[in-house]
Amino acid sequence: MSYSKLLAVLLASLLMGFFVTSCTEDDPVDPTNEKPAAPTNLMALSVNETTIHLKYDISPSEQNSLFQDYFLNYWVVGATANPMTMTVAKGVNPIAVTGLEQGKVYEFQLVARYTNNESSETAATVKWSPAARFELTVNDAPIRVYETASDFGSGLQIYYSNEDGPRARTVSNSAEWDLGLRTVGNTIMFGSATKLGYNFSTAPQPTFMMTDYFLADALNNVFDSKAMDEGDRNTKYAETTLDLATVAGSQNAIFYVRKYQPGKTRYNYAKVMVERNQTSGGFLHGSTPNRHLVLHISYQRVEDVPYAKTAVN
């Protein structure tokens, strides 16, 4: 081989070396394109008029060293062009989403993210709307309905718009009853005012309760994944009552309720929790003749928005 040919081969080898080296150093390739598994079972509860809590089953990929965090997208249903976002650190569960507006239904989508910029291919989703919470009447008193023998009211107006809250009603205000209590013998009948058997001078308007009821320790630690009228739930509302003396266990009872407010043609939805007396184990509190039920209410002030507070399903 001539001297010049040897020089050309060496030069070509050197150039090839540069090419290979520059490829590996200037254009690094991620060690993996692996994607995390998605979180699942996203559920919601309304804390108040502006806040929702979201709970989820964590991604199985949380143990992977690539796991970074979760990412929440949410928007008002029908307004997908303006999504809001939130980064959710590992371990934050439930997620508090604030700054929402009552009466608007939001769609939430939660994905998991890896540090390699990959996100889960699917998302956990839920739709929900914040709702008002009432623990006191318009008189700043605990929400109570009293036994039949009491001089105090056995009826409840779930929402009195003039004073923005619930209030107890007596038989003399019968037209304003939504729900009520009737105690006869050992029975504790609670439910639609029209079905309690009182002799009202003016009949109340219909109030519908879902025939299924739910048990929970508190409104704040149970979540729901579907609307109060979704699927077969919509067929289960009726003017009805339940004998609370037959409700076993140690938990509180939660009822789904809907009704037309005066002059309206669309339902307002509420969830009403009857608090169990932890001392006696029953539902009546206090002593005769003023034994009473203690109620907690989540109320959706906006018509036709079937999301209010929480339920176990």
Added chain:
Amino acid sequence: MKKIAVYSILIAMLAATLLTIQYAYAQDTIKGQVISLDEYLTGGTGKVTKDKAKTLADAGHAIVLKSGNTIYFVYNEDGSFAGKRLASFATAENVGIVGKTKTVHGLNIIIMTMIDAM
């Protein structure tokens, strides 16, 4: 100002007496309306809005229960004057108070164990 001072003295006198007598009397349920004593004594019905009743109570004015033609000064079980508690019921058509009733120095008092709208 003079009115507030008179109320304060009356309330203090009553509170001192109440603690010694409160357990000697039976529980009654008194039904009536929550009113402002100022408004009533100046010739009105005494009915005020809830917000005004709260403002008056916070300023030391007497918020009381009127049952028929009887005016009741209402106290909590700990001996404190319950005007602020009553103020929340100012807009209720009727209020029921469960408690012990007594006349002290010519004034009607209730030591309240429970209150609710009726």
